Amino acid sequence: MDKRAIFAIFMLVLIFAVIFVYEWGGAWKGYKTTLEKTDTITAELLKEESIPIYMLIIVTIIQYIKQSWLCLLLAFIAAGALQEFVPKDKLIKLMGSGRGPVPYLIGGVGGPMLSMCSCSIIPIFGGLYRRGAGLGPSLTFLLVAPAFNPAAVLLTLALLGWKFTVARIIFAMLAGVTVGFITEKIMKDKIPAPKSIHIEEEIPGSEEKQGYVKRIINMFLYSWEFVKLVLPLILLGVLFAGLIKAFLPPAFIVKYLGVGILPIMLASAIGVLMYAPSLVEAPLVRGLLESGMGTGASMAHLITGPALSLPSILGVCKIVSPKIPVVYTTLMWICGVIAGLVFWFLVPTFVVS
């Protein structure tokens, strides 16, 4: 392993350690965690019946931002570190070689390291598939990467708490690997082998060796780029959450997205089809949860929502035979339903203290 990789791992461990100390260290000492502290604000406000609707929206926005700014800051730094220090081409080569479970594992675990921006996932999927990484592992990458990147994980932790975060990571990995594996088994004999492509390597020497100081500066530059890219989207998500809380009557949400198997199936299907920019799903689901969405339905939506959308399915159709998206979309919907049911069983209610 080269120095770059060791440094990247060290940075990530450090970042995650800081978060865990902050979130759980506080809880051990008997302090309220950020999650508990900020929730009391809306709880108190909601008791007064006559607050105007625009206040509810503004309070929601302020509350969500207060609650997630620290995690977001760390997420941006982590994103920059991944961009600068992870040897992406090596990971891709590793995925392309080998048979058995190894490519799936790299697709599931390494996926989040490869791409931060959801729009760049389809080209990487196409490249992996055409380079002979196998349909299964490529699909695993396509499905797991958006759900499991550090920014999404940290934002889920800040807004939905650790139970949702842990469950989301585990279910997303399991669903991605299962769907990839089954799709490959079903489609193996039905599709022609992919037309392989000539790979143009970047001209050597364009990326000369740089010192660590320079690279850390680069890391922060990437972080800043990421802030510009993602922050408007998150604000949009938070605004939507506020609008949901203000205008969608809780009775309506409880009826269609509340507790039970049908809401879970519906939430999973909405997740499959709806396009939401990455990272919007966490504030959105939080807003829906506060208005009466069931925990199972929320988890189903978190599993299928970021992984799939109609535009992404259409994009994939251009690269592979359209039968494949039909198969993996259906399988992913089923996985979303299963994840929702299991999570509903384990965590029946979302606690806002």
Add this chain to the structure above:
Amino acid sequence: MKIEIFGSGCHRCVQVEKVVKGVVSELGFPISVEKVDDIARIVDAGILHTPGLRINGKMKCSGRIPKADDVKKWIIEERPQ
């Protein structure tokens, strides 16, 4: 001379287009700049990390936003004598 910018339309890809167009108008000789946003074509071109930049069919950079000076250097290198 032909410059192709590969990207499916996200923020970073738009940045690359801006940088390239700026350099091209500064240099002032005939260069065709094409923005490729069709995913099938991006994959066919062998680009993994968008945004990608190709000059005269040669891969110059991918997965990052190049500096204007670099773009200028590449264009001058590729310019037919």
